[in-house]
Amino acid sequence: MTDTTTTPAYSETxxxxxxxxxxxxxxxxxxxRLFIGMFTFLLASEAFAYFYLRSSNSGQLWRPRxxxxxxxxxxxxxxxxxxxxxxxxxxxxRMRRGSVIDWEVAGWTAVLGGLVALGLQxxxxxxxxxxxxxxxxxxxxxGWAVMNIMxxxxxxxxxxxxxxxxxxxxxxxxxxxxxxxxxxPQAQIFRANVSACTYFWGFVAVASTLxxxxxxxx
Amino acid sequence: MTISAERESEVAYPDPTPPHAxxxxxxxxxPGWLSQHLGTAIVGAxxxxxxxHWLGNVIASGYNYVANSGVNAIANTGGLLxxxxxxxxxxxxxxxxxxxxVGMEPAPEQETTSWTRYFRYTADHKxxxxxxxxxxxxxxxxxxxxxxxxxxxxxxxxxxxxxxxxYISIVSEHGTMMMMMATSxxxxxxxxxxxxxxxxxxxxAFPRIEAFSFWIFSAGYLVILTxxxxxxxxxxWTGYAPLQxxxxxxxxxxxxxxxxxxxxxxxxxxxxxxxxxxxxxPGMTWSRxxxxxxxxxxxxxxxxxxxxxxxxxxxxxxLDHTAQTAFYVNEHGGSSYLWENLFWFFGHPEVYIxxxxxxxxVGEILPVFTRKPLFxxxxxxAGMVGVALLSFFVWQHHLFxxxxxxxxxxxxxxxxxxxxIPTGFIFLVGMGTLYKAKIRFEVPMLFALALFFNFxxxxxxxxxxxxxxxxxxxxxxxxxxxxxxxxxxxxxxFALFGGLYFWLPKMTGKTMNKKLGQIHFWMMFIxxxxxxxxxxxxxxxxxxxxxxxxQQNLQALNDFSSVSAFILGSSFLVFIANFAWSIFIxxxxxxxxxxxxxxxxxxxxxxxxxxxxxxxxVVLTDPYRYGEEGAPPVADLGEExxxxxxxxxxxxxxxxxxATSAE
Numbered sequence: 001m002t003d004t005t006t007t008p009a010y011s012e013t014x015x016x017x018x019x020x021x022x023x024x025x026x027x028x029x030x031x032x033r034l035f036i037g038m039f040t041f042l043l044a045s046e047a048f049a050y051f052y053l054r055s056s057n058s059g060q061l062w063r064p065r066x067x068x069x070x071x072x073x074x075x076x077x078x079x080x081x082x083x084x085x086x087x088x089x090x091x092x093x094r095m096r097r098g099s100v101i102d103w104e105v106a107g108w109t110a111v112l113g114g115l116v117a118l119g120l121q122x123x124x125x126x127x128x129x130x131x132x133x134x135x136x137x138x139x140x141x142x143g144w145a146v147m148n149i150m151x152x153x154x155x156x157x158x159x160x161x162x163x164x165x166x167x168x169x170x171x172x173x174x175x176x177x178x179x180x181x182x183x184x185p186q187a188q189i190f191r192a193n194v195s196a197c198t199y200f201w202g203f204v205a206v207a208s209t210l211x212x213x214x215x216x217x218x
Numbered sequence: 219m220t221i222s223a224e225r226e227s228e229v230a231y232p233d234p235t236p237p238h239a240x241x242x243x244x245x246x247x248x249p250g251w252l253s254q255h256l257g258t259a260i261v262g263a264x265x266x267x268x269x270x271h272w273l274g275n276v277i278a279s280g281y282n283y284v285a286n287s288g289v290n291a292i293a294n295t296g297g298l299l300x301x302x303x304x305x306x307x308x309x310x311x312x313x314x315x316x317x318x319x320v321g322m323e324p325a326p327e328q329e330t331t332s333w334t335r336y337f338r339y340t341a342d343h344k345x346x347x348x349x350x351x352x353x354x355x356x357x358x359x360x361x362x363x364x365x366x367x368x369x370x371x372x373x374x375x376x377x378x379x380x381x382x383x384x385y386i387s388i389v390s391e392h393g394t395m396m397m398m399m400a401t402s403x404x405x406x407x408x409x410x411x412x413x414x415x416x417x418x419x420x421x422x423a424f425p426r427i428e429a430f431s432f433w434i435f436s437a438g439y440l441v442i443l444t445x446x447x448x449x450x451x452x453x454x455w456t457g458y459a460p461l462q463x464x465x466x467x468x469x470x471x472x473x474x475x476x477x478x479x480x481x482x483x484x485x486x487x488x489x490x491x492x493x494x495x496x497x498x499x500p501g502m503t504w505s506r507x508x509x510x511x512x513x514x515x516x517x518x519x520x521x522x523x524x525x526x527x528x529x530x531x532x533x534x535x536x537l538d539h540t541a542q543t544a545f546y547v548n549e550h551g552g553s554s555y556l557w558e559n560l561f562w563f564f565g566h567p568e569v570y571i572x573x574x575x576x577x578x579x580v581g582e583i584l585p586v587f588t589r590k591p592l593f594x595x596x597x598x599x600a601g602m603v604g605v606a607l608l609s610f611f612v613w614q615h616h617l618f619x620x621x622x623x624x625x626x627x628x629x630x631x632x633x634x635x636x637x638x639i640p641t642g643f644i645f646l647v648g649m650g651t652l653y654k655a656k657i658r659f660e661v662p663m664l665f666a667l668a669l670f671f672n673f674x675x676x677x678x679x680x681x682x683x684x685x686x687x688x689x690x691x692x693x694x695x696x697x698x699x700x701x702x703x704x705x706x707x708x709x710x711x712f713a714l715f716g717g718l719y720f721w722l723p724k725m726t727g728k729t730m731n732k733k734l735g736q737i738h739f740w741m742m743f744i745x746x747x748x749x750x751x752x753x754x755x756x757x758x759x760x761x762x763x764x765x766x767x768x769q770q771n772l773q774a775l776n777d778f779s780s781v782s783a784f785i786l787g788s789s790f791l792v793f794i795a796n797f798a799w800s801i802f803i804x805x806x807x808x809x810x811x812x813x814x815x816x817x818x819x820x821x822x823x824x825x826x827x828x829x830x831x832x833x834x835x836v837v838l839t840d841p842y843r844y845g846e847e848g849a850p851p852v853a854d855l856g857e858e859x860x861x862x863x864x865x866x867x868x869x870x871x872x873x874x875x876x877a878t879s880a881e
Contacts, residue, residue, distance in 0.1 A: 016833070019499075020420075022496075023497045024423075026496035027423040027424070027492050027493075027497075030491075030495050030496055031423065031424065031488065034488055034491060038522050038526050039526070041524070042527075044527075045530030045531065045560055046530060048559070048560065049530075049545060049560070052553065053551060053553060056555075058552065059548070059550075059551060131542070132542050132543040132544075133544035133550045134551075135544075135550070135551040136550075136552055138543070138551075139534075139543035139544045140545075142537055143530075143534055143537060143545065146537065147530075157319075161318040161319055161321070164318070164319060164321035165321040165323075166321070168320075
């Protein structure tokens with residue numbers, strides 16, 4: 001049953017090697033943007049639901065008595081996400097200028113921030129002053145909370161895996177210098193991953209701002 | 219440095235993590251009963267379902283509304299979601315994400331020729347493609363059996379096999395399964411298997427995401443199957459609220475199932491789109507990309523951007539049933555129209571998710587069997603992109619009868635009619651290729667020609683339906699039903715079978731039986747038309763969809779349609795018999811390039827090596843320069859020049875050898 005053979009010799013010319021490297025780096029670039037596109041349409045559906053129910057105001061039940069989700073927790077989540085996003089972006093900026101430790105500290109702080117934001121978001125769901133089905137606003141808020149959990153989980157997971165990889169590669173590729181700065185294919189692919197991840201964190205900041213305005217300000 | 223000189227300086231791959239993958243340190247790729255495979259996935263699914271159901275009961279035990287309703291949607295949803303999670307854990311889909319959390323990359327996957335690889339989570343896109351072939355056919359045949367049940371019930375307007383509730387559940391299950399299957403019918407099997415090879419790549423961009431797409435697709439199949447034991451759902455495949463919010467048990471299977479399938483669609487589309495953009499071989503410029511790849515790229519754009527809306531709509535529905543939100547409940551500040559808008563914002567692009575790959579397949583088949591270049595290749599590619607773009611602007615025509623502002627109707631009527639223009643371009647490209655051609659009527663070509671016949675009827679009736687007056691008249695009846703069966707089954711499914719007969723010899727290395735293929739085709743073509751054409755008349759005479767009783771005077775037409783449907787259904791048995799006979803029971807090896815095609819996928823070795831090409835090819839021209847004297851070879855494969863100018867590599871001459879033996 002286990003008719004297993006070893007992997008055949010896989011060889012590459014230098015030109016093919018360069019091609020594979022460019023393709024891998026390009027895949028991170030394209031994939032990162034496409035991933036944002038997917039999340040944009042997911043969140044746009046939530047925004048559509050928000051404005052659709054708000055404008056239709058069925059039974060005058062869009063937002064009776066102007067109820068709002070717990071503001072303090074909401075502002076805290078937003079602040080933590082924003083700070084984490086800025087840290088990730090700043091960290092990459094510093095990394096490009098050769099300060100690896102700055103990127104690592106900023107990244108791990110962002111991981112912590114992401115976890116805190118996740119915890120706050122889940123806690124907020126237990127503190128709601130309204131029943132989930134009491135109004136259009138209440139329903140949309142629950143929907144947003146679930147999507148926010150998905151988005152924050154994804155962003156935190158991504159940055160954590162990048163950081164964990166950098167720690168492991170520190171041992172593997174020491175002769176090429178830190179993976180954040182080296183010229184090896186592994187290092188170039190790593191930086192493409194960091195770049196895509198940073199771009200996604202920027203998107204998280206923008207999306208959080210828009211939905212923060214929608215649910216807490218207007 | 220010349221290409222050949224560079225190739226002579228090849229180096230062995232020194233990286234311990236070459237571009238393919240196993241699980242944590244190769245655990246999943248280690249063969250044997252102790253590794254992860256379909257069996258462990260089933261165990262994981264059952265365990266997950268039981269845990270989720272139990273948790274749901276614990277969570278909901280204190281709520282009176284659950285106790286009073288007699289249905290615990292939280293337990294159902296928990297069971298289905300954790301069941302799907304257990305399925306993924308069992309097959310090994312989460313090994314890699316977990317390994318990444320500690321910074322590990324996967325160990326190399328051991329290449330195996332054992333049949334057991336088809337039951338595993340693998341990074342080989344060819345294995346995933348064949349897994350999809352079986353998965354999609356299973357989906358199709360299950361949905362087909364339900365169609366037989368529907369036609370059996372409609373044999374008589376007064377004597378019933380099923381009760382009305384059971385009947386609508388069967389109709390709903392049939393529609394949902396077929397639509398779920400159709401979204402992945404080509405992208406899954408043929409897209410995954412062929413696209414990397416057609417663009418000269420040795421791998422896909424994200425092979426684990428590709429494998430994930432198949433295993434979550436199969437989880438979606440199992441979840442939607444649970445709808446029937448849960449009591450079914452009464453909404454049809456469209457899941458309209460408020461019926462959705464009032465429905466019980468089986469509705470959760472619909473919502474969770476669609477969310478899972480949607481996730482699989484996004485994953486598959488994401489991976490293939492990134493692969494096409496980044497992994498095209500040197501020389502594979504956009505004007506040389508095969509038309510099938512263009513169709514898959516346009517489809518992937520729709521899959522990745524339209525499907526999130528479906529997932530969001532499904533999430534809102536799940537929340538309405540479990541967390542008691544009111545997205546679709548008019549009485550509590552929600553709106554049933556919200557579902558309709560979100561659903562059709564996905565649903566209409568979905569029509570083109572199903573149609574475009576079909577056109578891509580016939581675009582590949584026609585030049586091979588006419589020995590002519592594809593007529594107006596760039597127009598076909600532009601048409602596909604145009605269809606994909608316009609498909610985002612037509613969804614409201616599904617709501618002409620559902621309370622849409624009447625002032626908006628002309629706008630969406632216009633956009634719907636506009637989309638027929640790029641669609642017409644693609645159709646005319648096919649006609650132009652056939653013009654004055656000496657056609658070889660091989661089995662794949664028969665299916666390709668049938669697509670044009672069927673799609674003409676489906677397309678023209680679609681133009682009728684885009685007009686508000688006609689739409690208002692025939693809405694909700696058998697006319698609409700017949701129209702979309704002509705486009706989806708008459709288009710996509712015929713193209714799928716054409717594609718399978720065309721590419722299975724390359725995919726499996728086995729020759730399909732020609733005689734059985736012809737019998738399959740003629741039975742399917744004739745009885746498809748005899749089944750569905752009368753439904754136009756039945757619809758115009760006023761029979762509504764989803765109702766198990768009808769006027770007495772329509773019985774003759776319904777009976778005619780039902781008997782034809784039974785024979786149509788049995789035509790698939792011929793295919794199954796052919797597949798089983800030709801692939802498993804008495805396999806006949808297929809020649810490397812039986813159709814004498816110039817496509818890059820036919821130029822690589824057979825069976826296709828693990829890395830597809832010994833050397834990354836350098837593409838020199840497009841693959842449609844049939845019959846052109848002095849045309850350059852299609853590609854430099856690093857071995858010998860192949861293509862129109864160099865003659866067939868496989869050593870077969872036009873028409874002399876066929877992948878379908880006549881034995």
